[in-house]
Each structure stands twice: as structure tokens, then as C-alpha cells.
Amino acid sequence: DLTLNFYSTSCPSAELVVRNTVRSASNMDPTVPGKLLRLLFHDCFVEGCDASVLLQGNGTERSDPANQSLGGFSVIDSAKRLLEIFCPGTVSCADIVALAARDAVELTGGPVVHIPTGRRDGKVSSASNVRPNIVDTSFTMTEMIKLFSSKGLSLEDLVTLSGAHTIGAAHCSAFSDRFQEDSKGKFTFIDTSLDNGYAEKLMKQCPPGANPSITVQNDPETSFVFDNHYYGNLLAHRGLFQSDSVLFTDSRSSKQVKNFAEDQVGFFESWVQSFLKLTSIHVKTGDEGEIRAFCPTANA
Ligand code: HEM
Ligand SMILES: [Ca+2]
Ligand SMILES: [Ca+2]
Incomplete structure (x- = not known):
């Protein structure tokens, strides 16, 4: 099992x-x-929280198109490099990914979460495992609930963890399925439930043929602050992805969205619980897996 302060004697400075x-x-x-926060999500949903997402090479998770827009790898590598100096062979890459995501939330104004550690690094990383385990923005509510529940996460966890979209950015391609090009080459929004002003702004930011590296902010007003503003956006019909919007349009989750929009403390309390569940999915402990020396490759 994972334990709080797992490194207290083996590597006291690990978390710091x-x-x-x-x-x-x-x-x-x-x-x-x-x-860093998205990296954790994509790690934990595929093979559990085991740093499988960090492994480089042909056919690894990282090579799957669904993972092309992940980032933050160099931050994980820097932390690992330092930890290998202080306490060689001791701190797993899987724990670094989880701790880094936890710290990212706290640094942007989100709740403090004390997470247990002791995760071991996996040796398996296969691109073919990515699609069946990662939610696509086109998923229906029922499909999302089903995938989350296969990871031990409830509908409430789904609504809470989607609040991660209160920070960060997305590439135009991540929501271009909500646009439609008419016969004159003019782009319109298919999804008419979206706020008009917001839809127009998005289409301006992502014109046809736009540079594929352009990104838009998930939560335009406070995209660098971990707050409950994301839920206010959903109420105002300004969810960026179809999978965000549906949380408010579906009667199974609309009440929780409303509650979080009105109550940041309630969102934060729920975040602590759901984040602990997310960071515990299928963890490897004890003598399972290994402690990698270098996060992008399994030990020889
Ligand atoms: C529930 C279904 C979810 C879907 C369909 C989804 C989908 C996406 C997509 C398409 C992007 C944009 C990626 C890009 O174009 O660069 C994104 C960004 C992001 N997602 Fe999610 N996501 C979901 C849940 C989550 C969860 C559970 C977390 C973490 C707990 C999370 C954290 C993030 C973060 C932080 C970003 C911004 C990344 C950045 O700034 O580089 N997402 N998500
Ligand atoms: Ca993993
Ligand atoms: Ca925000």
C-alpha cells in the first residue's frame, strides 16, 4: 500500500x-x-499511476497521437536528476509525476493535498492501451461514467476532476469537431447551445487553416488560477469541450456543477478526495515494478 511520507527516512528531501x-x-x-496536471491524468488512466506515460520509444504510450500534446516531461526529468544525486535509486518517477501534479494545483491557488507515496514504476507502455483508456472529447456522459467507473471513480469524481480544466490550454484541434464549414467555406458552430460570443471568439482564435500549434485557454478569465471559475463557465454555456458542456446539460451532474460554481470551498474539499483516488489508480507497490534511474527509459 501507499503510505504518507514514504520517503521520510530513505529520502527526506524528496517532496521538497x-x-x-x-x-x-x-x-x-x-x-x-x-x-503537469494533465500528465498525471494520462499516466493514471493507462496502466495505473506508474509513469508508463514517460517511457520513450517506438510504440510507447507517448507515441500515440492522443498523447502528442502532453508536456511537462522536462520538469519531471529535472526533479529526477536532482533526486538521483541526493538519494540514488530511491524515488520513483511515478511518485514524481503525482507529487508534481499535486504541487501544480497548490502553486496555482488550489487546495493542498497530502498524498501518500511509494508508487513503483511500470515496465509496460503500449500505444494501443491509450485510446481505450483515455476519454475523448466526443464521449457521451454515459461513456465517460463507464470509463471512470472502470478506474474506481464515480460520477462525482468525474465532475470534480474535470475541474482541472480551470487551468491550462488546448489546441484548436481538440474542439474543432464543434465547428462546421459551410459550402462557402464559412465556419459556424454546430453546437448551438454554446454561448454565441464565446463561440465567435473561439472561431476567431482558431480560424480555418490556423497554425496547429495555436492554443486557447481552457478557462479564459483565470486560466492560470486553480479556482471554481470552470463551473461558472459551464453554467454560462462556455464549456470548451463537448465533454465539459455535457456536465451541465446532463441532469445526472448539473446539480453538482451548480454547487461547485457557487461554492469554491465545496469544490476544493471534493477535489482533495477525488485527487487522492485518481493518484491511487492501480498503483504498483512493494516489489512490483521498479525504481527507474532515468524516467524516459526502463532500467536495463
Ligand atoms: C473527463 C474527460 C476529459 C477530457 C475529454 C479531457 C480532454 C482534454 C483535452 C482534449 C485537452 C486539450 C489538450 C490539448 O489540445 O493540448 C485537455 C487539457 C487539459 N486537461 Fe483534460 N480532459 C478530461 C479530463 C481531465 C482530467 C480528469 C484532468 C486532470 C485531473 C485533466 C487535466 C487537463 C489539463 C490540466 C489540461 C490543460 C493541459 C495544458 O495546459 O497543456 N483533464 N483535456
Ligand atoms: Ca500509467
Ligand atoms: Ca481558473
């Missing part, structure tokens, strides 16, 4: 080193926290 690395990287590049 991760925190300082995340802090200085985020100070230099404010897009870092969003990247």
Missing part, C-alpha cells in the same frame, strides 16, 4: 525537491502547471 523544481519551472513558464 519536487516542489522546488515545479515552482521554479512554473515561474519561468506559466504553462507548466497545466501540463
